[in-house]
Amino acid sequence: MKSIILVLVSLIMSFAFTSCASSSAAxxxxxxxxxxxxxxxxxxxxxxxxxxLSEQKGIKSVTVDVDKKETTVVFNPKKINPDAIKKAIAAVGYDADDVEAESGAYNDLPTCCQKGGH
Ligand SMILES: [Cu+2]
Structure with missing residues (x-):
């Protein structure tokens, strides 16, 4: 009887530990x-x-909202940071917050994708 209780207790303990560990890791x-x-x-x-952006290391998902003109990025903070993400957007030819688009990349965009073009 004692051993069954011990097994149960250790099972519960291990469940509690794994669920706690996995959620904090996420x-x-x-x-x-x-x-x-x-x-x-x-x-x-x-x-x-x-x-x-999806090709950049540490970026998990990228969603561009054309109507709101916003880009939502889910990333791994150990591998990339918001500044690097903004630079990556600027390197494609678009302004990202206060980081201005790289002019070379911007000039390579189709006319319809440049500012004021439709
Ligand atoms: Cu466009």
Whole structure:
């Protein structure tokens, strides 16, 4: 009887430990940032940002909202930070918060994807 109780107690303890450990690990490895990307124009801009950012190390998901002109990025803070994410967006040719688009990349965009183009 004593051994059964011991087994039960150790089982409960191990469950409590694993669920606690996994939830704190999830919190530590995932962060979210919303970046203003005012210069995006259309679905092509959305695809361009989502595709190139998804290739960056540490980025888990990228969602561009064309109507709100915002880019939501879920990332691993141990591998990348919001500043690097903004630079990555700027490198594709779009303004990201206070980081201005790289002019070379911006000039390479189709006319319809440049500011004021439709
Ligand atoms: Cu576009």
């Amino acid at each position: 919190n530590a490895s995932s962060d979210e940032v919303v970046i203003k990307t005012e210069t995006i124009q259309c679905g092509m801009c959305k695809d361009r940002i989502e595709t190139s």
